[in-house]
Amino acid sequence: MKKLITLALFALSLTACSGQEKLATGEPVKVTSLGGDSRIEDVRPADAMPEYPSRGKSLARDYQEQPPLIPHKADYSITIDKNSCMNCHSWDKATRMKATPVAKSHVIDDKGTLNGQNYFCTQCHVPQADNKQAIVENSFNH
Ligand code: HEC
Numbered sequence: 001m002k003k004l005i006t007l008a009l010f011a012l013s014l015t016a017c018s019g020q021e022k023l024a025t026g027e028p029v030k031v032t033s034l035g036g037d038s039r040i041e042d043v044r045p046a047d048a049m050p051e052y053p054s055r056g057k058s059l060a061r062d063y064q065e066q067p068p069l070i071p072h073k074a075d076y077s078i079t080i081d082k083n084s085c086m087n088c089h090s091w092d093k094a095t096r097m098k099a100t101p102v103a104k105s106h107v108i109d110d111k112g113t114l115n116g117q118n119y120f121c122t123q124c125h126v127p128q129a130d131n132k133q134a135i136v137e138n139s140f141n142h
């Protein structure tokens with residue numbers, strides 16, 4: 001009897017998680033790759049290098065409270081020990097580096113000490129290169 005119950009339970013567990021059922025529709029799902037139509041073995045031309053607005057130029061903002069777009073490359077390192085963006089944008093260095101100091105909303109005192117919540121600049125600020133094709137359609141000008 002015990003054997004029979006074990007067998008029955010075993011058979012039940014097999015049917016429960018076999019996962020072998022056929023899909024309801026036979027239609028293949030069509031997915032478009034961001035890399036375009038090139039086949040995996042094709043060598044397609046490299047994308048253009050990003051061209052940023054010339055140094056010293058900031059980009060017009062599109063809406064209120066927008067984190068301004070970064071008009072230059074943004075691969076300066078931000079690590080737990082050091083934020084390289086602050087080499088130019090900190091309150092004490094900005095004038096010398098001809099950069100805008102970080103906004104008042106980013107600091108916690110009148111010396112310009114950065115608020116921890118604003119440490120990871122690129123969480124909100126993104127670089128803008130005008131020769132790059134937008135990955136998703138949008139109706140903003142920049
Ligand atoms: C070598 C100096 C330098 C470094 C490093 C640097 N920037 Fe800049 N940044 C500039 C200059 C110069 C400008 C253009 C003048 C301006 O608008 O502030 C600028 C502009 C900006 C602006 C636009 C400001 C505005 O009001 O339109 C943002 C945002 C910005 N940088 C963010 C960053 C971030 C984030 C980093 C780090 C990933 C960074 N910058 C690193 C020099 C620097």
Ligand code: HEC
Binds near residue numbers: 104120
């Ligand atoms: C949580 C989002 C956020 C983070 C993180 C952040 N910012 Fe901003 N930043 C903003 C917003 C929003 C504005 C525009 C409103 C304002 O001035 O407060 C702004 C404004 C600025 C400006 C323009 C100031 C002005 O007077 O025109 C600069 C420069 C800037 N940020 C640099 C930085 C740098 C450098 C870092 C990293 C150390 C950083 N931001 C981190 C959201 C952020």
